[in-house]
Amino acid sequence: MNHYHEEDILGKAYDSRLARRLLKYLYPYRWTVATSIFLLLLVSGLQLVPPYLTKVAIDQYISTGDGGGLAHIALLFLLVLLFQFAVSFAQTYLMNWTGQRIMYDLRMQIFAHIQKLDMAYFDRNPIGRLITRMTTDVDVLNELFTAGVVSIFGDIFSLAGIVLVMLWLNWKLALVCFSVIPLLFIATMIFKIKVRGSYRWVRSCVAKINAFLQENITGMSVVQIFVEEKRKFHEFDERNSEHLRANLQSISYYAVFYPVVSMIGALATALILWYGGNQVLGQVLTLGSLVAFIQYSERFYKPISDLSEKFNILQSAMASSERIFRLLDTKPEIIPPAQPVRLQEIKGKIEFKNVSFAYKEDTPVLDAIDLTVIPGEKVAIVGATGAGKSTLINLLCRFYGGHTGDILIDGVDIQDLDLGLLRESIAVVLQDVFLFRGSIEENVRLWGKPISKQKVEEAARQVHAHRFVQDLAEGYATPLAERGVGLSVGQRQLLAFARALAHDPKILVLDEATSSVDTETELLIQDALNQLMKDRTCLIIAHRLSTIQNCDRIIVLHKGEIQEKGSHQELLKKRGIYYKLYQLQYKDQLIPREPADQLTG
Template structure:
């Protein structure tokens, strides 16, 4: 597979990225301070424990004066309880902090994803974007819960232990520190290999997500063409690579931690060997020796912890680089003067662009629209230099019904995408009642339209919820009236819970015709000024097509209508028909006028209505 951005690792520490990450911590600085205080207090209690052991041995046990042992034991118990409380406060505070930061970050990422233009989704697989919102945000959560604050505790603990060791006995301190070259060697080996292993794991996680998303979405095609075996083989390959990458990571951890323990045991052996001799020689107390062994064991724990946190830091840097790369992706289809794709949805968080108010710019208020559309010398290319539309011009008067026909790739659906500003024109302009679409707020522009697609998209929820799509101002009565008007009410009432019937993902439990009728009810409930249809009567039986055509008449009444058609019978009674061919507007007129021209439209008509013509002569479902 070709490399992609999931293989980005970047630096182990990037100050620019870290400053931006710390920005998400600022709203919760009080919680961070509480966690920091708990860490400091917990380190203090842990450092006090070996000192109390030394005191009990040297001042009481070694001298035979056991009267103070009970007091020391109580103090020791107090440090254990204090360390427990500090650890509890630290853990709960940091976990809650991480969850809040994850919430903020995911919200910001999803908000930005909603504002990105459709061209971005043409370039980026959905599986990869899912990895951004899930796994990458999880990696940053680990940084906040186990890294950026708690690493301070490791550093403080390490510095405190070094200071106490030197103050107790500099000779034993040197013995403890003499194994540091081994520690550094093992740690460097671990970091280098785990870094590469982590890169592999992240890469295969993203590829696994992308593969699953693609194949589960296209399961009907997989089963129809009997590709289950090949799909399973490919999944096993990707899944196996992911497993192997994790196993390699486990190997490095399995070597590192026992190696640290072994080096720690070697240090303890040196302390016992030399310290025992010094105790016998009378130059060292046995309490100091015992305390030293306890401190030595504690000395290696923060070192191994910081090595682990290095990997968390590495993971967070890689994930933040990818996330901020996504967040910094410019929104090419924006509201005028705001820099936002959908006004009012942005959240002021670290790294965001300024809000419209902070710029001192107010989006223009849309006037009452009549619905006159002018396409003025419009050209458009998905790929620079390869025009899909070429100098197209036409006018749609208010209340006029326009049909658009043409072969696959002629630019029909592209024209609709430009009209709704899913993309912006490469050259020329499109106006709505004299105002360039690029000068209208997106929400206001799209509120004038209802789009009924050939492939109806339904969301999980209920039937009524899919008609109103979250609009609180659309009442239940209005939902029912819209459904009755387009003949959807009859099948809805036959469902187990009528309008409250749950809808499966993408409406899997409904027929194509039922979903089409629901999309008409949705459009009518929103009461659009301009209706856009993309082959709305395709792939249904004759009886349902009659219902749909009747529903279309209800929908089109009093509305400007633009209809893409592959079946010419659906647009014969339109006021005007536009014929696109290879991105150019080649013919325009009524059905009879176009037949009289005996041009492209006439050929399309003959292909569809000649009894021996192949049924697939005119292709459907084009991107153009």
Template sequence: MSDHRKDDEILGKAYDAKLMRRLLSYVKPYKGYVTLAILLNIVVAILPSVRPYLTKIAIDDYIANKDFDGLITIAALLLGTLLSQAVVQYFLTYFTELMGQKIIFDIRVQLFRHVERLALKFFDKTPIGRIVTRVTNDVESLNEMFSSGIVSVFSDIFVIIWIFFFMFTMSWDLALVTLSVIPILFYATFLFRKKVREAYRDVRYHLARLNSYMQEHITGMNVVQLFSKEEEELKKFSSINNDYKNANIRSVFYYAIFFPFVELLSAISIGLIIWYGGGEVVQNTLTLGVLIAFLQYTEMFWRPVRDLSEKYNILQTAMASSERIFKLLDDKTFVKNPENPVKLENVKGEIEFKNVWFAYNPGEYVLKDISFKINAGETAAIVGATGAGKTSIINILTRFYDIEKGAIFIDGVDISKVDKRDLRRYISVVLQDVYLFSGTIKSNISLGSGEITEEQIINAAKTVGAHDFIMKLPGKYDEIVKEKGATLSVGQKQLISFARALAYNPKILILDEATSSIDTETEILIQKAIEELLRGRTSIVIAHRLSTIQNADKILVMHKGELKEVGTHQELLARKGIYYKLYQLQYKDQEVIKSN
């Protein structure tokens, strides 16, 4: 069985007391709602249970004696119970749904807050579709339990208790005959629960597969269409969808057997009442009113039995969902903050790596004994082949990952002793793959920060050369940005990301292949802006095109996770080492392009 399947199947019991205690902890802030709901449930349970008894009184005491006034009184009482039940049921439904929505709101907020805190290492190994399933489908399953599961179970139990009370009060022997089918019901319920549990495990597993597949392939739709893989991917989707459909059909199949069987037992129970109770009525040992009341109570009894079976399914769903939700909440893949963090103040931007070793997977080092120093205000470039460790340096400098050995300092302070949020306040990163959120141009530059004024946003856009194209948009800075900036060109998105970095006025600026996706004309446009952007800041530039970093104060040459060379452009060329070879290769490539 795959690891993914293990994560999505039901690993615990159908009812897990430990999980339930943890779930009920979310109810504690709403004890008032729970108390009110239980009281209303007791009332809702007793009102319908009284009606058959009133019917018995009407038949035996008033109809049999032709007491019309008494019959009017009973009819008024019956009407009163119906109206009272409707009013109480309204408040019960309102308050239980309100409580359920408040609890689900709290759980969703807690989940999202937890996901925000998780380290990137977690997202490296976890499909996004699975996380979405936890926050949407699984949490919604808990909503059913809190809104219509836990509290309404009390109603069903109270109804059954009141029915038993009235039945045994009127005729204990007829009550025993009526309930003689209960052992068969218990056995049938046991089999039903076992089969439904197995079916539900498959439903949840295939639903998670479906969500993951949808998320992955919609995100990568451009690749699917580019390579004309629509039909092949459709076949794979159809297969997964078919598995999900079949799992649901199996689940429905057990319900289709169980509920008619319950109806059959109900019919048998009614038959026993007519056979045994009717015989006693004929022999004048039982009144007609009691017989009719028993028929009504029997019909009432099987309704909560069916409801409890439904509640079991809700409970089963909630147990499975809560197990996965708590597994996510218990995941401690964090880049931990120090207990007593050191405060960064008056940051100048001096960066120093001392004997740093780093691995994404234990023992597989991608950075080996890296040591270098970038003085405040300097621009350092990092070059090297793909996989040399350039981006990894950025990942550990921003503490997206923790290092295995060595230390990293900013202004002489070990960053492992600094709060992550405090550290990242002084660093801005412009990535090769720009991510824009749904919203406006303005909100994508400020990222919703109340500290950044509209004037600062516009100035930042002007500095990087984004202002002109933004002003040509219909909505200008309030232009709506679609998901991932779908309506903007790659170059325009890149310019917005530059404006975003500048708006936060960082002490340390990192450009990770930031101009590789921009056409030559746009690159020329922003080169001067980049020079302004870098001035007065400590900057790290990662670039494949060596022509863009010739003016750097120092160039770090990476090769297979090791720092091989450090120097200026001219110094490294004079050494005729790795940098010289890289430069020669690019120079030749450019000559070939020019000659063509």
């Protein structure tokens, strides 16, 4: 399925293009990283010391019965361990500190980028996927920096150190010990290939579960009302079982691999005991060296089996960074102009000149729209569902790019107008009001402009929101849950009006904003709306024609084209689409009945 496809990607374990780009994130912390690598090498070097001390203790002191020297060695042993502990601590802390800083930087960068993306991008990309980019994928990269890249240096260094010391102590015995390495190598290769496949499987199972949960928790009320719980439960069971199978498979590989590695290690120990033991008997090797050898060989296998683990980390990190970079490389379609025109003051003239637009190629939504709205004019847009009314607004606000023709505000093409200024000068109230987690006051004021508490309250009073706010336990300080849960749809609508009024825009856009309030409230806000609309250019989209009769002009949009324009009275006289719409809504009350044939004509 296309949807999960991105999670399936598992490319190369090492991709130099990606690696170079990832290194850039390390750059600001290069000194910390360098220190950390230095400390890591120190830790690896220190690891070589204890077995050697053991050898010295046995050969020089125990065998000669020198108790005083033994005490010295034991003390030295302890000091080395303490020092190793201190260095390890510093190294771990520094590396993780760097990893956390990089994650922080990366998340900030991704979020800043997401904020710039156009609505079309969000139409294409489910929220769950974007969240995964900022959480799971970033975490994987953190692992790369903290457990992966840097400690690979340490592993390789330890290995090299151990090999050299072993060869130096007794090269014949060292070679005997190394004879098991091919076995280890083969085991690791097989494991690597197996784990790679099952890792990919687990990943895509997790993505499927996440997508399923997101959809089904959001749509829980629909699931419940249509009594779909059982079916959805089974669907979830399928996904969950697959997840279980994938994980069990992965676990079984690990369960085989680690015992195999320790068996190979035991085999090496056996070889050392046998061959080295004979050498001790033949007085070629000291007992201390034999013991040291056994200790070294034990330390030898850990870095090797670790390396295969690191390989997995590297591989998933490459895949994650690929996904993150793809997101970061997505060019926003809405690019703020390089040399923005900064008008002193927006007066509010809107012009659409021969504007056509399609969300998807081949399905035109708007066709050659020509419309001029002079400052302060109130224009209503009516038309059937899907006619393209909201699309007109989306283009005006530059939520979507890619239209042909020109859209001008005060004579300046909106693509040349400072994007912030453009959006600041427009307030949009939609039917579906979005409220943030925060108090009522904050939701009216929002966080950008300094708007006083009085102004918030004043705005709320004007749109008759004050009454219900006062009835709330904490008034304007009442905290709202996410998306405004806890308020009725109509109440949210009133808050949206207050928000628009408080921000005092030059251009006001209402998209079916009054359809969620009851008739009584509608009458109340009708006069509030008149206040709100005063001295502003207004575009009002409404299905209920009663709300727009006072507009200066009414535009009838039909299948993406402007079919009629004029005042309420003019359009009624025209007996066209508007007349029909009007009649359908009010045939019983407002206008005298017409012969039936005119309804269809």
